[in-house]
Amino acid sequence: MIANMLITVLYLSLLLNSGLTINVLQSGDQVSQPGVKVILECSLGPGFSMQFLFMYWYRQNHYAAPIEYLLSELDFSEGHFQMSIDQDKNYFSLEIDEVFLNDSSIYYCVVEHVHCDSGYEAHFGQGTKLTVLEPGQAVKSPKVKVFRPSSKECRNPIDNEREKTLVCVASDFYPDHVSVYWQIIQLNVTSGVNVIRGENVTRGVTTDEAALRKDKVYTITSRLKVSAEDWYKPEWNFECIVRFFNGTHDTDYKDSISGEQGPDILTREKYLRITRQAKLSYSVLIIKSSVYGAFVAFLVWRLQSSAEKQNH
Numbered sequence: 525m526i527a528n529m530l531i532t533v534l535y536l537s538l539l540l541n542s543g544l545t546i547n548v549l550q551s552g553d554q555v556s557q558p559g560v561k562v563i564l565e566c567s568l569g570p571g572f573s574m575q576f577l578f579m580y581w582y583r584q585n586h587y588a589a590p591i592e593y594l595l596s597e598l599d600f601s602e603g604h605f606q607m608s609i610d611q612d613k614n615y616f617s618l619e620i621d622e623v624f625l626n627d628s629s630i631y632y633c634v635v636e637h638v639h640c641d642s643g644y645e646a647h648f649g650q651g652t653k654l655t656v657l658e659p660g661q662a663v664k665s666p667k668v669k670v671f672r673p674s675s676k677e678c679r680n681p682i683d684n685e686r687e688k689t690l691v692c693v694a695s696d697f698y699p700d701h702v703s704v705y706w707q708i709i710q711l712n713v714t715s716g717v718n719v720i721r722g723e724n725v726t727r728g729v730t731t732d733e734a735a736l737r738k739d740k741v742y743t744i745t746s747r748l749k750v751s752a753e754d755w756y757k758p759e760w761n762f763e764c765i766v767r768f769f770n771g772t773h774d775t776d777y778k779d780s781i782s783g784e785q786g787p788d789i790l791t792r793e794k795y796l797r798i799t800r801q802a803k804l805s806y807s808v809l810i811i812k813s814s815v816y817g818a819f820v821a822f823l824v825w826r827l828q829s830s831a832e833k834q835n836h
């Protein structure tokens with residue numbers, strides 16, 4: 525186990541240091557019923573002979589788990605895993621007989637390049653995500669909602685006015701094959717032509733590393749930070765796109781909100797409201813104190829008159 529992890533670390537460091545690019549291409553995500561046979565594929569870009577390459581399969585159970593070694597050319601089968609190579613077509617595969625629930629993982633195809641003089645170089649494929657469906661649990665597409673920036677963010681006008689955070693929540697989906705994108709679109713009311721200002725915005729975007737499971741479904745959150753200046757553009761539309769793979773198709777689910785009217789108008793409205801409220805509470809205060817004053821005067825008068833009666 526530790527040896528395998530060391531090997532993986534070594535691979536990763538070699539990968540980072542290598543200048544050469546071998547394109548390791550893996551087949552797309554899969555969603556499978558339990559108990560059936562699943563085949564994952566891997567191929568190399570043209571121009572590489574498999575003669576000086578070693579093939580491996582690794583997997584990672586979830587995003588925080590260590591990468592686990594499965595098979596290599598040296599041991600073609602192990603448990604319910606099996607590997608096959610087609611030398612001519614630069615193609616090799618991983619077969620899993622009768623997948624179990626705990627075979628749900630991201631599978632990595634790794635190609636090790638042997639240099640006779642300088643050693644080895646490892647190249648990872650992009651990974652294929654496999655989900656084995658839990659019995660009785662149906663595929664469910666996400667509900668997407670974008671929330672406007674919290675008003676708490678602009679309490680301190682000096683520091684916080686500069687940034688606004690929009691939150692996108694995708695919930696109620698199963699399995700967790702999703703990716704989240706943001707797009708900024710400028711709506712042009714007069715010409716009717718909408719301009720995409722930012723396609724797949726990455727600046728200021730933070731998305732959860734993995735979807736969170738609650739009960740039987742998943743939720744994932746993404747945040748987009750924009751400048752206050754950009755947020756106060758009512759003609760701008762901030763759109764969150766959640767791409768969900770249901771086992772056969774990728775479908776986009778979206779929600780969006782438009783920017784707000786600039787703060788000077790808000791401030792004026794707020795100012796009027798606040799002064800109106802202040803006037804009202806001040807009047808209430810005056811009325812209250814007058815009533816209280818009258819009451820005290822009444823008490824004093826009563827005390828005085830009863831004292832006078834006792835003196836007589």
Ligand SMILES: *[C@@H]1O[C@H](CO)[C@@H](O)[C@H](O)[C@H]1NC(C)=O
Nearest residue numbers: 663664770771772773774775
């Ligand atoms: C996946 O999406 C496609 C296209 O929208 C649809 O035809 C298919 O029935 C869906 N499959 C499942 C399992 O929901």
